[in-house]
Amino acid sequence: MRAPGGPLTLDLLAVPKEVPGLRRAVRAHLGGPCADVQLCVSEIVGNVIRHLGEGTPVTVHIRGAAGGRTRVEVTDPDPRALPVLVRAAADEEAGRGMALLDAVAVRWGVRQGADRKTVWCEVGGFGV
Template identity: 55%
Template structure:
């Protein structure tokens, strides 16, 4: 059985990063998915750093018809798009989107009238079946969906 789909509405705060990783590990039932965990962590951290703590977001993780895993993180700011940065060796930040780019098969941004969705697609971990159906809200607390 597939652990997908997953949909969670939450506030982008530092403590949400490990909580979301824990939720994904739990739902994955022990299937190793470090690339998925790292991409989700980086996308959520980018919101915290660039839009501010407490920004309401919606995280969706689903299967695709091509057998990939799609991660989507929606936020209410349509104008602040992720950018590839070049971090020096001693810099403590600036690598998030570079990591997402390196780990994902493809990524992008979909802009809506009242927000945007940053997404990436990854190879599905071995042992996952392709997910079919609508997202099931698993409730990590926090705010409702972005407007």
């Protein structure tokens, strides 16, 4: 299933108050329930907020991918701050974002440039 209307690209500042609106924009663009896609976008942008700081400029790109998947890409200006998959202890309040992404995505990775990086993932269908 491909994203209706083609790709979606949003430029924004990574701040907590933008995340709910970002999830709504993704759902509206995809035309219906897309919980896994929304989760992936939220977690990747949340990592930017936590590790690079509030107000970091990001570009979110959503598009169809091979095999009916939906591809999520979040680009930020720091090629050095890479996401890490860790196992959070049961009583820890943080550290589960990439584990959640890893659990719902078919695959994920990081593409580094000289002055930016893109964290991406692919979710099967819309991840209803």
